[in-house]
Amino acid sequence: MTARIGVVTFPGSLDDRDTQRAIRLAGAEPVALWHKDKDLKQVDAVVLPGGFSYGDYLRAGAISRFSPVMESVVEQARAGLPVLGICNGFQVLTEAHLLPGAMLGNDHLHFICRDQKLRVENAGTAWTGDYTAGQEIHIPLKNMDGRFVADTYTLDELEAEGRVVFRYLDVNPNGSLRDIAGITNEAGNVVGLMPHPEHAVEPLIGSGRTDGLPFFTSILKKLVTA
Amino acid sequence: MARVVVDVMLKPEILDPQGQAVQRALPRLGFDGISDVRQGKRFELEVEGPVDEAALARIHDLAESFLANTVIEDFTVKVEEVAEAAK
Numbered sequence: 001m002t003a004r005i006g007v008v009t010f011p012g013s014l015d016d017r018d019t020q021r022a023i024r025l026a027g028a029e030p031v032a033l034w035h036k037d038k039d040l041k042q043v044d045a046v047v048l049p050g051g052f053s054y055g056d057y058l059r060a061g062a063i064s065r066f067s068p069v070m071e072s073v074v075e076q077a078r079a080g081l082p083v084l085g086i087c088n089g090f091q092v093l094t095e096a097h098l099l100p101g102a103m104l105g106n107d108h109l110h111f112i113c114r115d116q117k118l119r120v121e122n123a124g125t126a127w128t129g130d131y132t133a134g135q136e137i138h139i140p141l142k143n144m145d146g147r148f149v150a151d152t153y154t155l156d157e158l159e160a161e162g163r164v165v166f167r168y169l170d171v172n173p174n175g176s177l178r179d180i181a182g183i184t185n186e187a188g189n190v191v192g193l194m195p196h197p198e199h200a201v202e203p204l205i206g207s208g209r210t211d212g213l214p215f216f217t218s219i220l221k222k223l224v225t226a
Numbered sequence: 227m228a229r230v231v232v233d234v235m236l237k238p239e240i241l242d243p244q245g246q247a248v249q250r251a252l253p254r255l256g257f258d259g260i261s262d263v264r265q266g267k268r269f270e271l272e273v274e275g276p277v278d279e280a281a282l283a284r285i286h287d288l289a290e291s292f293l294a295n296t297v298i299e300d301f302t303v304k305v306e307e308v309a310e311a312a313k
Contacts, residue, residue, distance in 0.1 A: 059295055066292070095295065102297040107243050149240060149298060175241065 003223035005216075006033040006043035008073070008089075010064050014051035015086065015198055022198040023047070026216030028223075035067040044223045045082035045126070046073055048089025050142075050196055060103055060145040061091030070096060082126040082219055083190045087143055090182070090192030099183055099192045100158070101150030106143070107175025115207045116141035116195050117169040118181055122162050125188040126222050130214035136169060137211035139195040146174035146194045148183075158183055166193050228277040229306040230285050234294045235266035269293055270306075277305050 005023045007030055009016045020030035031043050035053075040046065054063035064070065070092070077083045077098050085093040093099045106112060115138050120131040131137070150158070155178055158164050166182035174194070182193025197212025199205075236242050242264050249263035269289075273281060286303055294301040 058293070062292070062295065094297075100297075102295050104240070104298060105243065107241060109243050109247060147241075151239075151297075175243075 003028045003044045003220050004031050004042070005029070005219065006031045006040055006046045008033045008035060008046065008048050008069055010035040010051065010053035010067065010088075012051050012053045012055055013049050013088070015049040015196065016051070018196075019047050019049045019086070019198040022201040022212065022216050025201050026213060026220050028216065028220045033069055035064070035069050038068045038072045040069070040072050040076065045084070045219050046077075048073070048083065048085040048092050049198070050087035050089060053088055053092065056088075056145065059091075059095065060088060061093075061095040064088075064092045065095040074098060077185075077190050080187065080189055082222070084127050084215065084219070085190075085192035086196055086198065087146075087194055090194055091145060093190060093192040098190050099185055100154050101148055101183070103145050103194075104147040104149055105145050106147055106173070111142070111144045112146065112173050113142040114140070114173065116173060116181075118166045118195060119169050120165070121167055122165045122184065122188075124162070125165055125184045125191050127191045127215050127218050128165060129218040129222055131218070138200070138207055138209050139197055139212050140199045140206055141173055141195040143174070143194055146176065148174075148176040148180045148194070150177065155180075161186070165191055166195070228273050230271045230273055230277060230282070231304050231306050232269040232271065232285070232289045232293050232301055233266060233304075234269070234289070234299050234301045236264065237298060237300055240298050267293075 005028050007019045023030040091103045120135045123131045123133045163184050165184050168179045168181050172179050184191045197215040200212030245264040252260050289301045
């Protein structure tokens with residue numbers, strides 16, 4: 001039996017299909033979830049994909065957070081359901097207060113699209129078990145609102161508890177405080193990051209690397225051996 | 227009908243690159259003497275019925291939970307009198 005991983009489609013989601021494909025390549029079964037539907041179809045984990053849900057109106061993720069599907073995602077994430085938010089999905093997770101801090105426009109005001117070098121800081125989350133702590137990886141980054149901010153107390157707490165999961169290396173592409181690219185909640189089941197692992201799962205396309213695939217094999221391993 | 231205005235501003239400690247870009251453009255337009263610009267959002271809510279304490283409390287909750295993200299933004303709520311003649 002394999003794991004069933006839901007991928008939410010919001011109006012304006014862009015990477016839901018790519019994420020489903022990455023899940024399939026990792027050996028799990030992707031399940032399409034719809035923003036208007038509270039039913040999570042008994043999936044074992046959920047991914048909130050990248051894009052510009054609800055046009056990023058008001059603030060990125062601010063309107064998606066109140067969609068029917070998010071009611072169930074928030075409730076079940078608090079009960080331990082593994083949830084991964086990629087890019088816009090990360091923004092939705094901060095707006096829903098499943099992750100601390102907030103996302104703001106890139107400090108240089110430009111949209112950014114590049115292969116980004118990252119360091120894996122925490123290989124103990126539900127989504128990073130197939131990496132090793134300290135590992136350096138390259139994953140595409142593409143966003144407008146990628147600047148992670150939080151107050152100093154929250155940042156210190158994230159660092160002290162090992163909840164910074166990924167950090168930008170070489171360049172800070174968006175002005176994120178302390179070069180933070182991704183974080184996790186206290187339990188380690190909810191992870192959000194700005195770069196796009198689902199775009200780095202096949203050697204044929206993109207950067208030619210498959211550095212993003214371990215996200216999806218990590219969760220599969222975790223669910224199947226659980 | 228009464229109008230309630232919710233103003234949302236980034237907290238002072240949060241970098242506002244849009245405001246900075248506006249401020250940097252000012253000298254080119256011949257505006258000197260503006261040392262800082264910060265950009266915010268203004269929401270005008272047309273309220274049906276009386277704007278009493280209960281209505282204002284609800285709007286305050288709305289601003290706190292939705293119109294502003296209080297992790298990064300502050301907000302104010304104020305009632306704007308609509309002149310009788312304008313009705």
